[in-house]
Amino acid sequence: MSLDTSFDPEILQLPFYDEAHRNLARDIGVWCRERTEQWEGVRQETPEQAGLRLVKELAQSGWFRFLDPKSEEDAAAGDFRSLCLMREALAYAEDLADFAFSIQALSATPLLRHGSDEQKKRYLPGMADGSLVGAFAVSEEEAGSDVAALTLRAERTDDGYVLNGRKAWIANGSIAGLYCVIARTGEGSGPLGLTAFLVPADTPGARVLESVEPIAPRSFAHLAFEDCKVPHDAVLGKPGAGFVIAMDLLERFRMTVGAAAVGFARRAADAALARVRTRPAYGGRLIDLQLVKASLADMEVKLNAASLLVTRAAWEADRGNRRYPAHSSIAKLHATEAAQEIIDASVQLFGAAGVVKDSLPERLYRQIRSLRIYEGTSEVQLLTIAGALDMRRAALAK
Ligand SMILES: Cc1cc2nc3c(=O)[nH]c(=O)nc-3n(C[C@H](O)[C@H](O)[C@H](O)COP(=O)(O)OP(=O)(O)OC[C@H]3O[C@@H](n4cnc5c(N)ncnc54)[C@H](O)[C@@H]3O)c2cc1C
Missing domain, CATH: 1.20.140.10 (Butyryl-CoA Dehydrogenase, subunit A, domain 3)
Structure with a gap:
């Protein structure tokens, strides 16, 4: 096995994989190796600059094509085996490249799976071409593992919902243009009373409360929502389906x-x-x-x-x-x-x-x-x- 490869080639040969996966593994491995010098330079940028740039670069190279698929082949590039191979290679090469890939894919996936046609049309092309960075906001300072305990409220009004509360430890929080926020709407108790919302980061009342610096630098932030009004069509999936x-x-x-x-x-x-x-x-x-x-x-x-x-x-x-x-x-x-x-x-x-x-x-x-x-x-x-x-x-x- 060559030492500069991010994969164990014998595992790639197992019948769990097909030729498309092996080709993907080869291509992402080459892509990463071609950027060996760039990975050294990544640490000269702020994590925010690096995050925005890497999302764009991954998009321009077609690695996000499964977020706005135009063909079956595009969609297949986002199957589980492909996502795992991508992360393995990127993590081998550079932490921030893996982070840029994984958080963008993670934030777009609820939209891909539960979004209306209109929501998909509005957001997914930008996420696939890297012009719109996503973040997925569930955790709060008082509610991490116990997701059902989260308290950020979304009150229903005639025009939509009004969000009030905070989110904590949000990956891409300081650079995202779109947050997927899980909020309490109260359709039922505990986990049954949560709803997912798509909230553009420039919505009045939504803001970065504080950037947080983790031991491995990356965009990471606490967010605040203060009388943040969103329309009814900001609901992702159905009210009560957030958990x-x-x-x-x-x-x-x-x-x-x-x-x-x-x-x-x-x-x-x-x-x-x-x-x-x-x-x-x-x-x-x-x-x-x-x-x-x-x-x-x-x-x-x-x-x-x-x-x-x-x-x-x-x-x-x-x-x-x-x-x-x-x-x-x-x-x-x-x-x-x-x-x-x-x-x-x-x-x-x-x-x-x-x-x-x-x-x-x-x-x-x-x-x-x-x-x-x-x-x-x-x-x-x-x-x-x-x-x-x-x-x-x-x-x-x-
Ligand atoms: C780098 C990073 C990125 C993150 N990105 C995001 C993000 O993008 N979006 C987001 O919403 N959140 C994000 N988080 C938050 C993350 O999801 C939470 O940190 C995680 O869910 C744990 O919650 P907590 O930190 O509140 O710890 P707690 O839930 O308070 O847990 C503290 C300790 O108690 C233990 N514990 C808790 N419950 C039990 C139990 N039932 N039985 C036994 N032990 C238990 C835990 O295992 C842990 O050891 C991120 C965190 C990190 C570190």
Whole structure:
């Protein structure tokens, strides 16, 4: 296997994939490698500048064509296996490229799946050509894992709705032109009383409350909605369907978080291998030491398992297995936890050179951390997996 590839070519040859996926993997791999110098330059820009530029560049290269598909081929470029392959390659190359791709795809997906023809026509062409950046706003400071507890209110009036409240930790929050906001409308209690709204960022009353700087820099913000009036046709799907829309989205994207984790981890493992093969030690090289070999082997086993679980989840989803959300959670949980361990082991093998600010191991160490938190923490994944097991058991017993 060539060390500059973001994929394990033997996994790509498995029957889970067809030729279109293999071609996509080759093309996105080439696209990323052609930009090796650019990835170094990304850190000279602000995360906001980089985010806006990368969304445009990904769009111009056709990587968002599935957001406004003109053919079956365009639509197929957004199947689960393709999304996972894209994230794996982009994460291998550069965190911010993966972030730009994933948040734009994540924000457009509720529209693709639940939008009216009119809403799709209004927003999706801009999202596909990169002129309109999206953000998906569910979390609040007091409501993260417990989505059903969110309090941002949308009061119904004759003209539409009036939004009041705050959202927290929103990816692309400081650069988005369109927010998909989950708000409490009160059709029922808890999760039954939530509705999704499409809110252009320039709507009076909507604003960035505060930009937040996470350990891996990116556009990230708290948002405020103060007497923010939106028309009836800002509702996405039906009133009261907001919780289902949010969960449907997260179930779909969790496996892609696992794919990004595999990309970061493979980069760390490749870098560690290259380092220990050349680092002189005790008259030989670090790789001659048995404990170093054991660490490399451990990384390889974990990478294989993570990669295969992500591949399986994507394949289950693409073939229409209704139990795919459980596989999506399994893939996210295992791949993100394993990637954290692999990257930590890589830092260890680099020794002091691995903790130098902005060195590759140090960057990966910061970049991987939030994947175990967003789109459902590892603990939430455990609960989801156990819940699905219980439901399967109950169904088999009937
Ligand atoms: C980089 C990043 C990007 C993000 N992007 C977005 C975004 O674009 N849009 C958005 O809406 N949100 C976003 N978030 C927010 C993210 O979804 C939340 O951080 C996440 O849901 C966890 O919520 P919380 O931070 O409030 O933690 P909490 O829910 O308060 O959890 C704190 C701890 O308690 C544990 N815990 C919670 N419930 C249980 C339970 N039932 N059993 C056992 N343990 C439990 C958690 O696992 C965690 O360890 C982002 C977060 C990060 C870090």
